[in-house]
Amino acid sequence: MDWLKFINPREEPSKDVAKERLRLLLIHDRASVAPQLLESLRGDLIAAITKYMDIDESGMEVNLENVGHSVVLMANIPIRRVKRGVQASL
Amino acid sequence: MQGKVYVVTSGKGGVGKTTATANIGTGLAALGRKVALIDADIGLRNLDVVLGLENRIVYDLTHVADGLCRLRQALIRDKRMEHLYLLPAAQTKDKTAVSPDQMQAICDELRDDFDFILVDSPAGIEQGFRNAIAGADDAIIVTTPEVSAVRDADRIIGLLESAGFEQDHRMLVINRLKPSMVRRGDMMDIDDVQEILSVPLLGVVPDDESIIVSTNRGDPAVLDQSSRAGQAFRNIVRRILGEEVPLMDLNDQNGFLARFRRLVGIG
Numbered sequence: 001m002d003w004l005k006f007i008n009p010r011e012e013p014s015k016d017v018a019k020e021r022l023r024l025l026l027i028h029d030r031a032s033v034a035p036q037l038l039e040s041l042r043g044d045l046i047a048a049i050t051k052y053m054d055i056d057e058s059g060m061e062v063n064l065e066n067v068g069h070s071v072v073l074m075a076n077i078p079i080r081r082v083k084r085g086v087q088a089s090l
Numbered sequence: 091m092q093g094k095v096y097v098v099t100s101g102k103g104g105v106g107k108t109t110a111t112a113n114i115g116t117g118l119a120a121l122g123r124k125v126a127l128i129d130a131d132i133g134l135r136n137l138d139v140v141l142g143l144e145n146r147i148v149y150d151l152t153h154v155a156d157g158l159c160r161l162r163q164a165l166i167r168d169k170r171m172e173h174l175y176l177l178p179a180a181q182t183k184d185k186t187a188v189s190p191d192q193m194q195a196i197c198d199e200l201r202d203d204f205d206f207i208l209v210d211s212p213a214g215i216e217q218g219f220r221n222a223i224a225g226a227d228d229a230i231i232v233t234t235p236e237v238s239a240v241r242d243a244d245r246i247i248g249l250l251e252s253a254g255f256e257q258d259h260r261m262l263v264i265n266r267l268k269p270s271m272v273r274r275g276d277m278m279d280i281d282d283v284q285e286i287l288s289v290p291l292l293g294v295v296p297d298d299e300s301i302i303v304s305t306n307r308g309d310p311a312v313l314d315q316s317s318r319a320g321q322a323f324r325n326i327v328r329r330i331l332g333e334e335v336p337l338m339d340l341n342d343q344n345g346f347l348a349r350f351r352r353l354v355g356i357g
């Protein structure tokens with residue numbers, strides 16, 4: 001993407017870079033200094049999902065990952081069986 | 091009336107905790123309040139030097155904690171302010187020489203005689219930090235507008251939160267702001283930092299050579315009427331005393347208008 005600098009020589013102000021880096025950094029920091037946060041989220045996810053399907057809790061992974069310019073919540077949840085005839089409650 | 095205890099803390103070192111403690115304390119004393127400053131940075135004491143009191147130290151915080159002297163004996167009276175006292179840190183011990191319980195007891199004893207007790211915290215999140223916050227009601231978090239300082243401030247705010255400092259017992263001081271860099275887009279501004287940390291703002295102190303000059307002399311800048319940083323600290327002091335004081339204009343610090351305003355004392 002370096003050629004872009006030729007077309008637009010004005011770089012993004014460094015304070016915007018700083019702010020964006022901090023935003024991503026603090027998502028990781030806050031989640032990792034409070035491991036119980038991800039643990040508790042994991043519990044809530046299991047509770048929500050098992051209404052609809054049986055899952056393999058031992059193979060379940062819930063993590064934060066960097067994808068490009070954002071942090072995403074990655075949940076890898078092996079499904080054993082989908083329940084039959086569950087109505088989505090409104 | 092029982093005095094109130096503030097801890098001045100940051101996470102990262104070198105962002106201005108000691109400078110802020112000395113200036114806010116001196117400023118409060120200049121307005122007639124009784125103030126005790128505690129240097130909790132055991133092993134790296136500095137507050138005595140910033141206040142110009144380094145030659146008067148006999149006893150220190152660890153002597154008091156160990157019962158080797160009475161609290162009164164260890165308190166050093168300031169050379170300018172009648173109602174300002176310093177409890178210095180030991181220079182030869184480490185942070186484990188005092189326990190959080192002992193710190194709390196010392197703070198509580200000081201409440202009887204002083205309106206304000208300010209505890210200058212060491213850098214870090216270890217025992218030195220836990221000691222410094224042990225006896226405090228409110229926390230003043232100091233940061234500079236830089237990525238690493240703001241990151242560490244966020245960590246400290248999290249720790250303060252889990253230690254029971256509620257939202258209205260935490261306040262932020264942004265130190266060493268450079269208006270010219272903010273204008274160029276090369277430094278985060280007040281709103282950026284506040285948006286990230288979401289802590290109520292107590293004040294903004296510009297980066298100012300007069301801080302170094304005043305530290306050289308051991309005379310806090312808050313007493314220097316021509317110092318910009320001193321003005322910022324005077325404003326912080328008035329906010330602590332409950333006054334609503336607008337943020338000072340940090341721009342055009344050497345412009346004619348700014349100099350004129352300072353001359354007539356409304357800057």
Ligand SMILES: Nc1ncnc2c1ncn2[C@@H]1O[C@H](COP(=O)(O)OP(=O)(O)O)[C@@H](O)[C@H]1O
Nearest residue numbers: 103104105106107108109266296297298301302
């Ligand atoms: N607003 C300011 N302008 C210029 N220099 C400053 C300012 N605040 C602090 N400093 C300088 O920064 C250095 C670190 O400050 P200090 O108060 O000792 O930080 P800390 O106690 O957080 O480690 C000192 O040399 C001090 O003079």
Ligand SMILES: [Mg+2]
Nearest residue numbers: 107108131136
């Ligand atoms: Mg210090």
